[in-house]
Amino acid sequence: MKASSVLSFLSLTSGSLAWEWGKSGKWDSKPLKANGHSTATINYTTITGFFQQDDPATDASTFDYTTSNFGLINRTYPTDAQFDPHNRRTQWERFAYYVDSLNRDCDNNSQYKVLFMARHGEGYHNAAESYYGTPAWNCYWGLLDGNGTVTWRDARLTPAGLAQCTKAHAFWARALSESHIPAPQSYYSSPLIRSAITANLTFDDLPLPRDRPFAPVIKEGFREGISIRTCDARSDRSAIAELLPGFRFETGFAEHDPLWRGDEGEGETAEAQLRRTREVMDEVFAQDANTWISITTHSGQISKNLQVLGHRAFSLSTGQVVPALVRARIVGGAGTTTTAPGFTAEATCKATPVTSISGQGCVCGSMTAAAAAATATVA
Numbered sequence: 001m002k003a004s005s006v007l008s009f010l011s012l013t014s015g016s017l018a019w020e021w022g023k024s025g026k027w028d029s030k031p032l033k034a035n036g037h038s039t040a041t042i043n044y045t046t047i048t049g050f051f052q053q054d055d056p057a058t059d060a061s062t063f064d065y066t067t068s069n070f071g072l073i074n075r076t077y078p079t080d081a082q083f084d085p086h087n088r089r090t091q092w093e094r095f096a097y098y099v100d101s102l103n104r105d106c107d108n109n110s111q112y113k114v115l116f117m118a119r120h121g122e123g124y125h126n127a128a129e130s131y132y133g134t135p136a137w138n139c140y141w142g143l144l145d146g147n148g149t150v151t152w153r154d155a156r157l158t159p160a161g162l163a164q165c166t167k168a169h170a171f172w173a174r175a176l177s178e179s180h181i182p183a184p185q186s187y188y189s190s191p192l193i194r195s196a197i198t199a200n201l202t203f204d205d206l207p208l209p210r211d212r213p214f215a216p217v218i219k220e221g222f223r224e225g226i227s228i229r230t231c232d233a234r235s236d237r238s239a240i241a242e243l244l245p246g247f248r249f250e251t252g253f254a255e256h257d258p259l260w261r262g263d264e265g266e267g268e269t270a271e272a273q274l275r276r277t278r279e280v281m282d283e284v285f286a287q288d289a290n291t292w293i294s295i296t297t298h299s300g301q302i303s304k305n306l307q308v309l310g311h312r313a314f315s316l317s318t319g320q321v322v323p324a325l326v327r328a329r330i331v332g333g334a335g336t337t338t339t340a341p342g343f344t345a346e347a348t349c350k351a352t353p354v355t356s357i358s359g360q361g362c363v364c365g366s367m368t369a370a371a372a373a374a375t376a377t378v379a
């Protein structure tokens with residue numbers, strides 16, 4: 001790569017900012033306190049026109065990143081003439097150079113990152129939701145640990161989910177060797193087993209560059225929306241560590257799940273999930289100077305990521321991944337902190353429900369209404 005020669009040039013000119021070619025972190029005062037609360041407001045914008053997924057004309061329900069070069073649009077960049085005058089570089093090499101130059105040329109309140117946001121492969125809870133149907137799953141089956149045949153508390157991957165990971169691994173292997181896609185420089189994962197295993201099976205044993213090893217970090221903030229269902233309860237830290245010895249944990253990661261309240265009938269509100277997502281995104285952008293970031297997580301969590309990043313809604317099937325080029329700018333001091341409740345009671349039934357109605361909740365049979373159900377309707 002040409003980058004190494006550019007690096008020595010830039011390190012002489014970038015002065016006290018100590019910005020390096022290939023890095024995005026120009027923010028010299030880290031806008032986060034030790035307790036994780038932002039001391040700055042960060043404005044995120046998805047820069048459109050680079051990936052098919054950010055184009056409203058692309059149909060998310062049929063799109064497959066593995067057959068479309070990750071959705072990277074065939075186009076030219078303003079830096080092509082300088083970087084690739086003889087037309088010898090791949091689309092990804094030219095895009096990478098362009099992104100690096102955006103970081104080189106931007107002011108010190110801004111930075112650009114490319115996020116690869118992956119949804120885990122199919123888990124036993126996904127299969128069970130299809131098998132029982134969503135109303136029965138949400139109001140009854142999802143509250144149990146399993147059905148005697150399969151377990152879905154902190155669900156593992158089904159054979160179909162494992163095959164999706166094999167497909168993702170094969171895609172990355174080909175993209176690295178043929179398309180010269182930049183390997184991620186940082187890897188983050190949800191603490192839920194289905195995502196951590198997906199990250200492992202996707203990236204373990206890939207021919208990655210020496211300076212970009214697969215060194216995943218588990219962050220609590222990247223877990224799925226915390227419903228009362230047991231698939232959203234996480235395992236103990238020590239159990240995760242035993243299963244995936246190469247994963248590291250963010251500082252302060254607790255042994256026991258500090259968040260799930262399903263046994264009290266309470267789930268995380270959508271507002272709280274969005275707030276948590278903004279916090280974890282602020283941490284990544286404030287603490288990680290790398291540009292190319294892999295995040296392996298969940299459908300609900302990714303939809304909140306996209307909301308925070310100003311990306312259009314793009315819903316993913318299991319095993320799918322959405323990329324985004326994001327600009328983050330420090331736009332002011334700490335925002336207002338909200339005191340809105342983070343958790344609220346969710347309705348359930350004591351046996352399989354009649355149905356559930358969007359916005360109303362479970363419709364239990366008259367003999368099976370749970371005594372304490374918050375919004376359950378008795379049919």
Ligand SMILES: *[C@@H]1O[C@H](CO)[C@@H](O)[C@H](O)[C@H]1NC(C)=O
Nearest residue numbers: 026027028029107108109330
């Ligand atoms: C950006 O640079 C200016 C001038 O060097 C400095 O005053 C300011 O604190 C820097 N901003 C950030 C976020 O580091």
Ligand SMILES: *[C@@H]1O[C@H](CO)[C@@H](O)[C@H](O)[C@H]1NC(C)=O
Nearest residue numbers: 041042043044045310329331
């Ligand atoms: C972020 O900045 C863009 C302009 O760059 C603006 O349109 C948008 O409203 C801002 N978003 C927030 C949440 O402040």
Ligand SMILES: *[C@@H]1O[C@H](CO)[C@@H](O)[C@H](O)[C@H]1NC(C)=O
Nearest residue numbers: 052068069072073074075091
């Ligand atoms: C983009 O370019 C590649 C390589 O030249 C080609 O195989 C592919 O069909 C092109 N895709 C589109 C959508 O034009």
Ligand SMILES: *[C@@H]1O[C@H](CO)[C@@H](O)[C@H](O)[C@H]1NC(C)=O
Nearest residue numbers: 124127128131147148149150
């Ligand atoms: C449990 O659920 C799975 C679908 O996830 C299904 O194949 C299996 O038959 C169910 N077991 C029982 C005992 O109903």
Ligand SMILES: *[C@@H]1O[C@H](CO)[C@@H](O)[C@H](O)[C@H]1NC(C)=O
Nearest residue numbers: 200204214216244245246247
């Ligand atoms: C991924 O899984 C393999 C096989 O279980 C294990 O040997 C390896 O340590 C795991 N990788 C990480 C980073 O934990």
